[in-house]
Amino acid sequence: MKTFPQTVFTEVEFDVVRQRASEYAVTLSAKKKLGQLVPFATPEDAQEALHEVNEILGLYEADMAVPALAATEVDEIFLRLKVRNAILEPEEFLQIKDLVGSFNNLHRFIHAQKEVVPHVIQYFLYAQPNKEIPVEVDRVFDIRGEINSNASPELANIRHQLVRKRAAADRLFYKVLKRYQAAGYLGEISETVQQDRRVLAVNAAYKSKAKGIFHGRSAKQTLLFIEPQETIEINNEIAMLLDEEQHEIKSILKLLTAFIARFREELIAFTHVIRTIDFINAKARFAYREKSVLPKLSALPEVDIIDGINPVLRFFNQPKKKSVVPLHVKLNAEQRILVISGPNAGGKSITLKTVGLLQLMIQSGMLVTANPRSTFGWFNLLMVDIGDAQSIENELSTYSSKLSKMTSILQDAMPDSLVLIDEFGSGSDPELGGALAQVFLEELNKIKAVGVLTTHYNSIKALADKLPGVCNASMEFNSKTFSPEYILNTGTPGSSYTFEVAQRVGIHHTLINRARQKLDKRTVDIDKLLVAVQGEKNLLAAAREKMQTELAELNALKNKHTGRIKILETKLQKAQENQQKIQTTLQWGKRFESLVASYVKFKSAKKKKEITERFLKMLGEHAGDVEKEMKTAVKKEDRRKAAKLKKQLSEPIALGDKIRLLVTKQRGTVAEIKKDKYLIALGGNISTTVTRDKFVKDYSG
Numbered sequence: 001m002k003t004f005p006q007t008v009f010t011e012v013e014f015d016v017v018r019q020r021a022s023e024y025a026v027t028l029s030a031k032k033k034l035g036q037l038v039p040f041a042t043p044e045d046a047q048e049a050l051h052e053v054n055e056i057l058g059l060y061e062a063d064m065a066v067p068a069l070a071a072t073e074v075d076e077i078f079l080r081l082k083v084r085n086a087i088l089e090p091e092e093f094l095q096i097k098d099l100v101g102s103f104n105n106l107h108r109f110i111h112a113q114k115e116v117v118p119h120v121i122q123y124f125l126y127a128q129p130n131k132e133i134p135v136e137v138d139r140v141f142d143i144r145g146e147i148n149s150n151a152s153p154e155l156a157n158i159r160h161q162l163v164r165k166r167a168a169a170d171r172l173f174y175k176v177l178k179r180y181q182a183a184g185y186l187g188e189i190s191e192t193v194q195q196d197r198r199v200l201a202v203n204a205a206y207k208s209k210a211k212g213i214f215h216g217r218s219a220k221q222t223l224l225f226i227e228p229q230e231t232i233e234i235n236n237e238i239a240m241l242l243d244e245e246q247h248e249i250k251s252i253l254k255l256l257t258a259f260i261a262r263f264r265e266e267l268i269a270f271t272h273v274i275r276t277i278d279f280i281n282a283k284a285r286f287a288y289r290e291k292s293v294l295p296k297l298s299a300l301p302e303v304d305i306i307d308g309i310n311p312v313l314r315f316f317n318q319p320k321k322k323s324v325v326p327l328h329v330k331l332n333a334e335q336r337i338l339v340i341s342g343p344n345a346g347g348k349s350i351t352l353k354t355v356g357l358l359q360l361m362i363q364s365g366m367l368v369t370a371n372p373r374s375t376f377g378w379f380n381l382l383m384v385d386i387g388d389a390q391s392i393e394n395e396l397s398t399y400s401s402k403l404s405k406m407t408s409i410l411q412d413a414m415p416d417s418l419v420l421i422d423e424f425g426s427g428s429d430p431e432l433g434g435a436l437a438q439v440f441l442e443e444l445n446k447i448k449a450v451g452v453l454t455t456h457y458n459s460i461k462a463l464a465d466k467l468p469g470v471c472n473a474s475m476e477f478n479s480k481t482f483s484p485e486y487i488l489n490t491g492t493p494g495s496s497y498t499f500e501v502a503q504r505v506g507i508h509h510t511l512i513n514r515a516r517q518k519l520d521k522r523t524v525d526i527d528k529l530l531v532a533v534q535g536e537k538n539l540l541a542a543a544r545e546k547m548q549t550e551l552a553e554l555n556a557l558k559n560k561h562t563g564r565i566k567i568l569e570t571k572l573q574k575a576q577e578n579q580q581k582i583q584t585t586l587q588w589g590k591r592f593e594s595l596v597a598s599y600v601k602f603k604s605a606k607k608k609k610e611i612t613e614r615f616l617k618m619l620g621e622h623a624g625d626v627e628k629e630m631k632t633a634v635k636k637e638d639r640r641k642a643a644k645l646k647k648q649l650s651e652p653i654a655l656g657d658k659i660r661l662l663v664t665k666q667r668g669t670v671a672e673i674k675k676d677k678y679l680i681a682l683g684g685n686i687s688t689t690v691t692r693d694k695f696v697k698d699y700s701g
Contacts, residue, residue, distance in 0.1 A: 001039035012356035025282035039363040049365025056284035070102035292367035295374040306371035325486040339464035342475035347486040348454040419451030461493035648696035
């Protein structure tokens with residue numbers, strides 16, 4: 001998407017959204033990328049980015065946060081790894097380990113959720129976790145970041161000798177210290193450290209008594225710092241061991257650097273993945289905070305914003321505990337240009353900015369603060385003229401500046417352009433400026449551009465009513481309280497409520513009447529008509545809302561009773577079936593009872609045997625009947641279920657319908673229909689695409 005003018009991001013306040021989103025990133029790279037975010041060049045790239053963000057958002061909504069990401073910039077380390085015999089600093093090894101650990105955790109986390117992040121997991125298909133680097137770094141460094149004594153046999157031997165030598169040096173030093181203290185040679189501070197050597201603080205008066213190496217004086221020249229002669233040799237040995245220790249540490253770090261250098265390209269890939277995920281994750285965290293969603297996406301130049309919220313306006317209103325009125329704007333092939341009129345401070349400019357801001361967010365790969373049933377198409381060009389854009393540098397007046405922008409818009413606008421113009425035609429003589437604005441509107445309409453314009457000019461409102469593809473709209477205004485409602489009403493123009501607002505702020509009615517008299521009677525009549533129409537529309541809206549509420553209550557009552565009737569019918573059918581079973585059981589019982597009586601009556605073994613055989617035969621017949629009944633019942637139930645399923649699968653499906661998947665029994669909502677494919681939104685912002693034979697309508701809710 002291309003944009004015009006250069007200030008477009010500021011004019012619709014996309015720069016504020018970018019900055020807010022960047023605060024959720026942890027790497028400098030992702031912060032910078034978000035702060036400079038621009039729309040994608042193709043709809044395919046934008047859709048890919050949107051799906052990535054939506055997948056991560058789904059994890060947050062399912063209470064699964066992305067693991068902590070390594071934030072330290074390590075690019076300079078990668079440059080040094082290219083240098084032969086380079087040696088990294090200890091803290092740099094720990095930064096590399098942190099990078100690898102972060103990638104390993106992220107890789108494990110994403111693969112555990114691979115079913116719900118099909119787009120994001122693509123970044124992890126060609127980079128595998130690295131277990132070697134953390135193990136090797138931990139072998140060399142301890143948990144405090146110090147070199148382990150067991151990092152090499154040589155280092156372990158050197159440090160073992162250092163421990164013994166230092167213990168011996170301590171014994172010798174304290175032996176001399178006690179002797180000097182007993183002789184009274186030492187000052188109040190008996191010992192200190194000078195040039196990494198332990199020294200005695202000898203009073204200057206006894207300097208000839210102390211034997212050893214002089215290391216300096218105190219500030220007041222009263223103390224001499226002497227390294228005792230008895231400890232010089234062993235201290236030299238310790239110094240040599242310390243030098244050997246540093247040499248061995250350098251060798252260890254050199255080998256470790258060479259080891260890590262083998263994985264340089266792999267580490268660069270890890271960094272790229274982490275920064276990319278940080279970029280996506282920041283947008284997802286921002287979306288989670290703002291309750292943003294992935295709307296329906298269209299390849300056409302169209303917009304259908306349902307319950308749209310301007311996030312910048314919400315930022316501004318939150319400290320005031322003031323809510324934002326949701327916006328509903330629809331622009332398509334039949335209604336390409338919306339001309340919004342109404343009073344100042346009624347929300348016209350906010351509506352304009354909201355359309356531009358949400359469209360920019362979508363085409364930049366950011367989820368939007370709107371209802372998921374909203375539709376956002378694709379525009380190759382966004383052109384705006386919002387606010388007073390007087391150019392001091394070019395010494396253009398406000399109107400000249402607007403004309404200059406209008407010229408550029410008319411030159412570059414195409415059917416796939418989104419044009420947003422605030423105060424259309426203003427800045428000049430109302431009659432002359434209005435006439436020129438009418439011509440501009442006719443040209444924009446001829447180009448078939450999509451757009452939103454705001455105006456106070458009745459001539460433009462009248463033209464909008466005549467032109468095909470152009471529609472009037474107004475911002476709802478309460479004529480009783482003289483306060484804006486910030487609700488967009490499509491289909492009718494609105495009054496500027498100039499005199500009504502003037503009356504509210506205290507302008508004397510005589511002055512208002514004088515002003516009315518100076519106007520053309522037709523202008524006054526039109527304005528009165530618009531006010532009356534707005535009032536009627538407000539009443540109709542209230543009545544419609546009441547009717548919708550009552551209708552919803554009636555539907556709920558109807559559904560409730562329908563459900564009860566179905567339950568009673570089912571109970572009656574089961575009772576009838578049970579009654580039939582009882583009747584059959586009684587008949588068999590009577591036959592068995594008769595045989596038992598005959599068996600008791602007859603005394604001969606032959607008769608009893610005959611009765612027994614008849615009894616066994618009857619049992620077989622009964623078992624056969626029971627088995628037959630069971631098979632019949634099973635077939636009947638199978639036929640009933642098949643018929644029910646066939647009926648359910650033939651039911652018409654519409655967007656927003658609640659459904660239940662046949663195999664997994666999961667419940668969801670139909671979010672999109674493309675020919676014979678249905679996009680089903682499941683819980684936690686997870687979705688799946690299935691054919692019609694894989695689900696039925698869900699009436700449980």
